[in-house]
Amino acid sequence: MNIRTLDRKITELQLDGYLLYAASFQDANLYYLTDFLAEDPFLFLRAGGQSLLVVPSMERARAIRSSTADRVRSREEFQRDSHELEGDRATVDLFVSVLKEYHIKHLGVDAAFPIILADALRSDGYELHPISGSIERLRSIKTARELGYMTTVQRAGEKAFASALAILRRSEIIGDTLRYDGQVLTSERLKAIIGCSLINDACTSKDVIASSGCDSALPHLTGSGPIKAHSAIVLDIFPQSIESRYHADMSRTVLRGEAPRELAEMFTAVQEAQELAVQKIRPGISGAEVHLAVADHFEESGFHTDLEKGSGFIHATGHGLGLEVHELPFLSKRGGVLTKGNVVTVEPGLYYPSIGGVRIEDAVVITHNGNRNITQVKKEFVI
Numbered sequence: 456m457n458i459r460t461l462d463r464k465i466t467e468l469q470l471d472g473y474l475l476y477a478a479s480f481q482d483a484n485l486y487y488l489t490d491f492l493a494e495d496p497f498l499f500l501r502a503g504g505q506s507l508l509v510v511p512s513m514e515r516a517r518a519i520r521s522s523t524a525d526r527v528r529s530r531e532e533f534q535r536d537s538h539e540l541e542g543d544r545a546t547v548d549l550f551v552s553v554l555k556e557y558h559i560k561h562l563g564v565d566a567a568f569p570i571i572l573a574d575a576l577r578s579d580g581y582e583l584h585p586i587s588g589s590i591e592r593l594r595s596i597k598t599a600r601e602l603g604y605m606t607t608v609q610r611a612g613e614k615a616f617a618s619a620l621a622i623l624r625r626s627e628i629i630g631d632t633l634r635y636d637g638q639v640l641t642s643e644r645l646k647a648i649i650g651c652s653l654i655n656d657a658c659t660s661k662d663v664i665a666s667s668g669c670d671s672a673l674p675h676l677t678g679s680g681p682i683k684a685h686s687a688i689v690l691d692i693f694p695q696s697i698e699s700r701y702h703a704d705m706s707r708t709v710l711r712g713e714a715p716r717e718l719a720e721m722f723t724a725v726q727e728a729q730e731l732a733v734q735k736i737r738p739g740i741s742g743a744e745v746h747l748a749v750a751d752h753f754e755e756s757g758f759h760t761d762l763e764k765g766s767g768f769i770h771a772t773g774h775g776l777g778l779e780v781h782e783l784p785f786l787s788k789r790g791g792v793l794t795k796g797n798v799v800t801v802e803p804g805l806y807y808p809s810i811g812g813v814r815i816e817d818a819v820v821i822t823h824n825g826n827r828n829i830t831q832v833k834k835e836f837v838i
């Protein structure tokens with residue numbers, strides 16, 4: 456990441472500095488700018504080409520050791536005379552002390568800056584300019600180091616997928632259910648198996664999708680109850696590395712037993728659409744163009760979309776991937792131009808409430824003349 460881009464933005468908007476106040480566990484921009492992970496909010500100020508962190512005194516030594524900031528100071532250093540203040544008033548007092556010392560009157564903040572603090576600072580005479588999307592755009596271009604982190608977490612996701620696939624393959628088909636190890640195989644069991652594999656590779660996951668039957672027609676339903684035979688089984692794994700904080704994202708749709716004709720045709724159309732999108736992705740093309748090509752392919756193949764009914768191709772073709780699982784750029788109706796270094800998922804899908812869903816998802820890195828697929832899992836339907 457080139458933080459000079461942020462410095463240029465500050466100069467261009469004639470601001471004295473850029474300030475973020477959040478907990479970096481939740482705020483990917485703050486983590487990106489500081490490399491300092493904390494559960495509690497801390498202050499980041501970029502001014503005069505330097506980064507300052509203001510953290511609770513107990514965190515100072517850790518921030519000096521792990522953050523990329525030029526300077527780390529303690530919150531207490533700025534609040535020697537304000538012991539009686541509590542809550543937001545104490546935070547405003549901290550901001551005012553910092554801003555005074557650094558001679559800052561006009562400051563940029565992000566869209567998530569707490570409005571209660573913004574109101575208090577504005578009434579104290581400070582000018583706040585919300586800047587949205589700048590850090591997100593920086594984040595969308597990955598360095599070689601970030602790509603390394605993302606490949607590592609992708610491999611962990613693939614290992615977890617392989618463990619679920621092995622159990623599906625070893626299960627016995629009884630009627631329209633699967634039996635594994637003397638028990639009916641459920642979505643819950645598959646999700647737990649995937650989760651255990653991920654944690655063994657130092658990854659976490661907010662959720663895992665292992666849905667089957669008509670449940671799979673709802674793209675974000677994680678699934679519950681018995682896994683259905685002769686029906687679509689959607690596995691969608693989006694782990695986050697505990698160490699690097701980067702994400703991976705992949706989906707496969709498989710089937711045990713006899714494939715109904717309409718599902719087999721949906722799988723073929725989705726696979727074709729996915730390949731078509733991957734072929735198109737290169738620097739200079741817009742996410743919208745890729746998305747429209749996929750939508751057209753489905754229409755031409757006879758798979759129609761009705762958003763109100765939740766049937767057909769009902770989501771975007773893909774999204775950026777990084778510190779957040781959904782980030783810039785998007786392969787959607789309004790998706791902007793793709794650039795070298797972007798990492799995007801390519802995940803067309805078809806969903807029909809009475810049949811089920813099919814989704815195939817890879818992640819690709821945009822290179823100087825095309826893209827490189829970082830997903831190494833085969834696309835098999837009947838297993």
Ligand SMILES: [Mn+2]
Pocket residue numbers: 704705800802816
């Ligand atoms: Mn995805």
